[in-house]
Amino acid sequence: MKSNTLILHTAALFIMPLQLMFSVFLLFRGHDEPGGGFIGGLVASGAFVLYAFAFGSEATRRILRVAPRDLLSAGLLFALASTIPAFLAGQPMLTAHWWELPLPGDGYLKLSTPLIFDIGVYAAVLGTIMTFVISLMESDE
């Protein structure tokens, strides 16, 4: 299934990168403002779903570069990887670890295991929805 309207094609090409950027923005600011991995993942899947409607599942697979299923497992691995620092430090599972890296200028880059965990959630959500959508679309063809 793919649409042949010019408007959708053009719009999708413009909106998708914006939406993806927005999803990453939501992901990173999630700890302090509304957002987070779950919401970011949903917005990103919205972007890819739009692309899939415009250009079909084959093209979406190409632009995703990895199979949705692998995205799913990557998400789970990220989430599990975020438990490693606490494990090595002998702390309870999923105890948060924070690192502040000084940036050029007077900014700080705040990195943490909850962030890694959230990236995992993002990828898992994106992977789940893309698995749904792409397999549904492909069973049409």
Place this chain on the structure above:
Amino acid sequence: MMLLAVLSGFLLAFAVPVLCRLAGSYVGWLLALLPASLTVYFASLIPAISGGETLLFEHQWLPGLGITLDFMVDGLSLVFALLISGIGTFILIYAGAYLAGHRYLARFYVIMLSFMASMLGLVLSDNLITLFVFWELTSITSYLLIGFNHEDMEARKCALQGLFVTVAGGLALMAGLVLLAIMSGSYSLSEILSSDMALHEHAFYTAAVICILAGTFTKSAQVPFHFWLPNAMAAPTPVSAFLHSATMVKAGVYLMARLNPSLGEGELWSQALMAFGAATMLTGAYLAFSSTGIKKVLAFSTIMALGTLTMLIGVGTELALTAFICFLVAHSLYKGALFMIAGALDHETGTKDITRMGGLRKAMPLTAAIACLAALSLAGLPPLFGFIAKELLFESLLDSPLWSAALTTVAVAAAVLIVGVAGLVAIKPFFGKVGNTPKSPHEAPFGMLVGPAALSVIALIFGLAPFLPEGALLQSAVSSVNGASVETHLALWHGVNVPLILSIGSLVLGLSLLSGWNRLQPSIYAINTTAARFGPEAGYFRFMEGITIVAAWQTRILQNGVLGLYLLLLVAVTFGLTGFTLLTHHGITLTLDLTDSHFYEWGIALLLIVAAIFASATQSRLGSVASMGVLGFGVALTFILFSAPDLGITQLLVETLTVILLVLVLFRLPEFVNLSSPFERYRDLAVAAFAGVVMTLLILAAQDVQYFESISSYYIENSAPLAYGRNIVNVILVDFRALDTLGEIFVLSLAALGVLSMIKLKAEDQYKP
């Protein structure tokens, strides 16, 4: 250090695929470095342990649930750890030669190393829950290994049988361990063992013992669960040698020995162990003698050994426990060696059938020599360690406080049969007339001989100088099974006494049985086929058939594929129970304060109601989906109005994607038709209305009831200082309750995989209704 030692097997397993490619045919030797260095590490703990110490290595795991990764090393667990890593070393080398060039060699090593690590974890764990986790891991890895030749239907069936039996026992074991923890008030083995509570007087004692024994008996293949073990021989021979002789099946024995100081004082414990152990010993010995496949012979003789070990724990005197440890070590050494020899024979001759082998000593002189040495230990002949173990066995049974005469008789009968079995594996294939084998035999490669040779030589050294292992480890091992320290006196020569006379008698009888083996075969075969029809294995199959029938019946009734029915039952039951609880615990509240409501709130409420009515009344699917979307957006608006932006955004996005998914599905649905009768529709309406009423009442009631202090104030206060985040919702998701989220994304992924396989299967038209 200990944590690394236990988990290193899992870690190395990850690297195996790469190593296999790099190391080529030397991969066996390369991987064997790990168990070899583990053996050295464990050996370095010997001095401390033989000094009577118990080492504890503490690691937190899930402190909130009282689950730790603590490891406890005492004599018993160190003996096991050394056996696992030591024999594991030779098995890995052996497997490299046995499976050389096999397509799935890497896969084999991955599972084998994981198995070894699980086994180490099992015998070293101090925490009951951790022990259970490792216990189940051994069941799962063993399942994968038995079914390693997964294209073979028979192998898959045998693997499943082993899994069902051991996992069913595992469930019982879990219940037993929890009962044990309740009784003793601790999940830590070292605390349970060191407390002087009289557990056998506790009300739960009988239940706990039955549950634990159900687990250990299935794992260690005691009668009547013994049937899965010979079937497990479908696995490649290195697996049989390692799992089904030296290690996994001993897990049950290990646990019984481990818990003996705490549970051993009850009569139920000792009598059950003696009765089942003795029955298993005799059954195993008889079946071993009556089999013709070399691996089956060895498998049944393993059952005999497991029975003997169980029985010795049951007898429970100091002498019996000494015999237990010696028999355990002796058996692991000779059985590992003999299995590897059996694999070499199979590999070089192309058959497992003893009746087709003969006179192989000319073609395979080294194999023959090693086999004879190991078989001497099996038969319990001097100067091997097996002899010492057997003498101790007789001596302790003669000395048993209970059932002495019966147990001794059974043990002598088993010994007679085992002498015959030793002859079957060492004399029949290698001496006599040259047999007619599918392949023309030649000597096995070096990698396949180094393991059995080393194990047999160790058995010989231990036999000649029993004070070596005794001083180092065996004495402290016996002490940890006994619960109090024990002085042991091992010697090869005890002078002429009753045990020695029994040994000589059983040797003579065994040899005469062996000479008549060919003549006895037909009648034994007839007996066994008749017995099989009523045996426990037939019971297993009938039980499994029963499960299938029940499953088919309940699927027809409850899961008949009519989605509407599922929904109806789910809603009716959920809201029925909720409504009942609400009525009985709280009563009905009908007060509602509407004074500070705004007109736009009324607007949204109206929108929601209209959308809901339209969605259920419309004949058009697209219209229904769209109005469901409106409903969802209305809910999102409500969230935003009551300042829950995160929920609002999520709801909005989920609604959008749901509508998209539904639209994708809509295209494939058939034309809309009314299939339900008016009665069914009114029934559904009634249930739906009921659910709505209950939900409304619940919300009204929830406003003025607070059973617990709300936890949200804790989150609000601690979100920024503890978790460095101002967005509480996200902090809860990724930090405070991250474990829940982890579980949820796993569920999400499983759902995705489920949908994927459902759609793919349908696309390939595999199942047409």
